[in-house]
Amino acid sequence: SSPRAPVVAGNWKMNPSTSAEAVALAEALEAVDGREVVVFPPTCYLDAVATKANKNVALGAQDVCVLAESGAYTGAVSLPMLKSMPRVDYVLCGHSERRSLFSDDDDAIRAKVRGALDAGFAAMLCIGETQQEYELGVTDDVCALQLAKALEGVTAAEMANIVVAYEPVWAIGTGLVCPADVAQRVHSSIRQRLRATYDSSVADSCRILYGGSVNPSVIDGLMRQSDIDGVLVGGASLDAATFGQIASFH
Numbered sequence: 001s002s003p004r005a006p007v008v009a010g011n012w013k014m015n016p017s018t019s020a021e022a023v024a025l026a027e028a029l030e031a032v033d034g035r036e037v038v039v040f041p042p043t044c045y046l047d048a049v050a051t052k053a054n055k056n057v058a059l060g061a062q063d064v065c066v067l068a069e070s071g072a073y074t075g076a077v078s079l080p081m082l083k084s085m086p087r088v089d090y091v092l093c094g095h096s097e098r099r100s101l102f103s104d105d106d107d108a109i110r111a112k113v114r115g116a117l118d119a120g121f122a123a124m125l126c127i128g129e130t131q132q133e134y135e136l137g138v139t140d141d142v143c144a145l146q147l148a149k150a151l152e153g154v155t156a157a158e159m160a161n162i163v164v165a166y167e168p169v170w171a172i173g174t175g176l177v178c179p180a181d182v183a184q185r186v187h188s189s190i191r192q193r194l195r196a197t198y199d200s201s202v203a204d205s206c207r208i209l210y211g212g213s214v215n216p217s218v219i220d221g222l223m224r225q226s227d228i229d230g231v232l233v234g235g236a237s238l239d240a241a242t243f244g245q246i247a248s249f250h
């Protein structure tokens with residue numbers, strides 16, 4: 001009996017290709033009792049998804065620009081802009097694709113976490129090692145460092161609005177799911193870090209999600225692990241039925 005309500009989150013990334021498809025996907029999303037279902041659509045679809053999605057499905061933004069609240073920042077979307085959208089509760093911070101393709105470094109990620117919290121959002125913070133780091137056996141160190149840098153200045157009270165997602169880079173979009181027992185060990189190590197940095201209450205209440213090629217065939221095994229409190233799903237969140245199957249894990 002974990003005190004932590006499970007989270008099943010869907011990161012749509014740069015999908016689907018049209019707003020009509022985004023609306024159709026939003027309309028097909030199902031809420032599940034006792035679980036927090038969250039989706040992260042592309043920002044340009046947030047308004048339409050907010051209008052169409054089940055009210056018990058929470059919404060988040062995949063990224064935010066924290067350089068300024070408004071002004072000459074072509075292409076950027078600010079925290080006040082997200083705040084003005086209906087139903088947006090989360091901001092995704094530190095996703096490996098943002099780190100590798102858009103040069104989001106630890107400082108940028110820390111600033112996004114800080115901005116999200118100050119603006120009243122919850123931050124879903126992604127951390128995780130590369131394949132090379134995994135093979136070198138430095139997973140725990142990499143995760144601890146990413147966690148420490150992103151959470152620098154975040155108070156114990158503010159940790160109520162942080163969800164951590166452990167996403168091994170080698171498992172994202174590759175079909176290679178991290179074995180449940182391996183993921184459990186990393187989650188336990190992350191929780192231990194939170195215990196050392198904050199206290200037991202923060203460590204025991206913080207939701208730590210697993211992400212990386214999650215699909216219906218692996219969800220039950222993952223969710224049986226004591227320190228895995230949910231999942232962040234990429235590809236498999238683009239089909240409402242598949243995502244619904246994941247959200248209805250046993």
Ligand code: PEP
Pocket residue numbers: 011013167171172173174175211212213214232233234235236
């Ligand atoms: C992700 O985008 O966070 C992710 C885990 O993707 P996928 O499920 O497709 O591996």
